[in-house]
Amino acid sequence: MKTPVRVAVTGAAGQIGYSLLFRIASGEMLGKDQPVILQMLELPMDKAQAALRGVMMELEDCAFPLLAGMVGTSDPDVAFKDADIALLVGAMPRGPGMERKDLLLKNAEIFTVQGRALNKVARRDVKVLVVGNPANTNAYIAMKSAPDLDPRNFTAMLRLDHNRALSQLAAKANVAVADIEKLVVWGNHSPTMYPDYRFARVKGQSLKDMINDADWNANTFIPVVGKRGAAIIEARGLSSAASAANAAIDHVRDWVLGTDGKWVTMGVPSDGSYGIPKDVIYGFPVTCKDGRYEIVQGLEIDEFSRERMNRTLAELEEERAGVAHLL
Numbered sequence: 001m002k003t004p005v006r007v008a009v010t011g012a013a014g015q016i017g018y019s020l021l022f023r024i025a026s027g028e029m030l031g032k033d034q035p036v037i038l039q040m041l042e043l044p045m046d047k048a049q050a051a052l053r054g055v056m057m058e059l060e061d062c063a064f065p066l067l068a069g070m071v072g073t074s075d076p077d078v079a080f081k082d083a084d085i086a087l088l089v090g091a092m093p094r095g096p097g098m099e100r101k102d103l104l105l106k107n108a109e110i111f112t113v114q115g116r117a118l119n120k121v122a123r124r125d126v127k128v129l130v131v132g133n134p135a136n137t138n139a140y141i142a143m144k145s146a147p148d149l150d151p152r153n154f155t156a157m158l159r160l161d162h163n164r165a166l167s168q169l170a171a172k173a174n175v176a177v178a179d180i181e182k183l184v185v186w187g188n189h190s191p192t193m194y195p196d197y198r199f200a201r202v203k204g205q206s207l208k209d210m211i212n213d214a215d216w217n218a219n220t221f222i223p224v225v226g227k228r229g230a231a232i233i234e235a236r237g238l239s240s241a242a243s244a245a246n247a248a249i250d251h252v253r254d255w256v257l258g259t260d261g262k263w264v265t266m267g268v269p270s271d272g273s274y275g276i277p278k279d280v281i282y283g284f285p286v287t288c289k290d291g292r293y294e295i296v297q298g299l300e301i302d303e304f305s306r307e308r309m310n311r312t313l314a315e316l317e318e319e320r321a322g323v324a325h326l327l
């Protein structure tokens with residue numbers, strides 16, 4: 001039996017938490033032979049703690065063979081103690097008519113507090129995924145609040161955007177999602193993101209050549225992927241939850257277990273690649289191996305792409321300036 005992995009999940013009694021925890025406990029994130037200990041954080045209010053107790057009762061009732069232990073708490077120092085993986089989900093979601101960056105000041109403080117707690121009590125190689133919006137800037141805040149941890153430990157979720165883009169492309173080109181490789185979503189998890197299939201291949205063929213429709217790319221594909229979160233809020237009255245949890249599982253599974261050379265999109269602190277200033281948490285194409293990600297290098301950036309990449313960067317710089325006083 002392997003040593004259990006400690007997985008901290010914040011916002012554990014929320015919508016995403018409810019879709020996420022059961023899949024982690026069943027082995028879908030870290031493998032069917034990997035026991036886990038779930039360390040769940042919720043707000044201290046009675047209602048949130050009661051809801052968390054209910055979720056923990058349900059987890060118990062599943063009798064998951066891989067669930068080696070559970071902790072429910074309102075104290076970040078307890079939730080992140082010795083954590084190997086931390087999924088920072090707990091934050092306010094947006095409602096109809098809002099942009100994710102409208103949440104910035106409401107949610108920012110959560111990530112200073114949690115970044116400091118991670119700095120203090122988590123394992124030095126903890127892998128952090130920020131889901132709570134605006135995810136890139138919240139990940140930046142957490143990273144800057146944890147000066148003793150390697151900045152590479154901090155990532156933001158663009159995998160939902162990547163998965164959304166895959167499905168749109170598969171439908172357009174009438175190919176299987178699983179056959180599409182080398183897709184990228186550059187930048188911010190916001191409508192300025194730039195989903196880019198110029199390098200994508202389907203069974204060795206160029207997907208761009210198969211689609212061959214620049215108008216569809218600029219006027220349908222990019223805006224549909226960029227505004228998909230808002231379309232879901234419009235339709236459901238609530239923001240995406242099951243698909244967000246699914247993307248979080250994909251992100252962490254690939255980071256920990258590797259991508260076997262395949263590209264995935266992760267929001268990671270820039271190392272200066274593609275002219276993106278160092279430390280900005282930006283969606284890049286990465287491959288993962290042995291628990292480490294590497295940004296895919298050497299891709300050609302044409303004028304259209306540079307303009308899109310700069311636009312989403314400008315928004316991230318603006319968000320960063322808006323929280324500078326907290327750091």
Ligand SMILES: NC(=O)c1ccc[n+]([C@@H]2O[C@H](COP(=O)([O-])OP(=O)(O)OC[C@H]3O[C@@H](n4cnc5c(N)ncnc54)[C@H](O)[C@@H]3O)[C@@H](O)[C@H]2O)c1
Nearest residue numbers: 011013014015016042043090091092093131132133135244
């Ligand atoms: N990056 C993405 O792709 C993506 C996708 C979907 C949703 N989101 C974001 O994820 C976040 C959570 O969404 P949700 O639908 O689960 O919301 P939700 O309101 O259903 O749940 C959030 C939970 O977090 C808890 N919480 C709030 N502050 C907390 C704190 N400081 N510590 C611990 N728990 C805290 C709340 O009590 C609540 O139970 C939102 O910010 C949403 O916008 C991001």
Ligand SMILES: O=C(O)C[C@H](O)C(=O)O
Nearest residue numbers: 094100133229230239240
């Ligand atoms: O759109 C939102 O506010 C939720 C989430 O970020 C999403 O993309 O579905």
